[in-house]
Amino acid sequence: MGMPLELNTLIVTKGNEKRVEENVFVLVKQGYRLYPIEIPLDVRKTLNSQSSGTALIKKVIWENETTTITYRLIALNSTN
């Protein structure tokens, strides 16, 4: 009917991110997800883990029931 999407306010990597540049990572997630772009977001390894840093999403691609985000880490949590 409509288009299912999921509004996300965190980047949860589950360790699946691929580094493409010094502080830039690409992450593929299942389904269509709506992330704010160019807004500081917490990055976590799992939903319930501590924040591992803060990132800005620079690019979002929706295709074939997947969402691919490219994000730049702008701060790391020193406690991690």
Add this chain to the structure above:
Amino acid sequence: MGMPLELNTLIVTKGNEKRVEENVFVLVKQGYRLYPIEIPLDVRKTLNSQSSGTALIKKVIWENETTTITYRLIALNSTN
């Protein structure tokens, strides 16, 4: 995790609309749905039925896993 929502571009009533004024109806749908507000949308009784008219959504409420829309019919399809 995230918030599931459904992007809708049609009003599918399934006959559940309640008339509240001459051309104004309230419809409750399950789940959180994102509808464009104040944009002309097709109104249909079922997803695959002919358009029964065109409406503007005037109000959207999200609460308790439901979406309640109030819409004003602005045109009726004469073939219906």
Add this chain to the structure above:
Amino acid sequence: MGMPLELNTLIVTKGNEKRVEENVFVLVKQGYRLYPIEIPLDVRKTLNSQSSGTALIKKVIWENETTTITYRLIALNSTN
């Protein structure tokens, strides 16, 4: 043309919230804003102030170019 909306991942009160119950507040914002519902969000007095707590949005209303949210504070920052 389309419907302008703003994706928000924080509750920025600017001191405009109205208490309606012990930990429940109502806040009216200009424009149509998309907030995640039932997801823990930071509450701040201004965009750049420290977090004053964490809340769950329980209800969102879009009408007349405004967004009205009802949120329940679930944690207060003790440093504030």
Add this chain to the structure above:
Amino acid sequence: MGMPLELNTLIVTKGNEKRVEENVFVLVKQGYRLYPIEIPLDVRKTLNSQSSGTALIKKVIWENETTTITYRLIALNSTN
């Protein structure tokens, strides 16, 4: 503050589409726009022109304040 986006329920080409395959076109629009993917949408040359056909969006890219959509025409309006 938040992320401005525009919810779109039509594809308005303004003649800027580029054909990349028989019935597949790429169109770049300013700003971040939320389009339903894999849902039949009207295609129009201008907002107020007649529908020139129906398309399915297959891919959406958000980057650098632009939205790039790839869509497949699935029906043409014979009156055009």
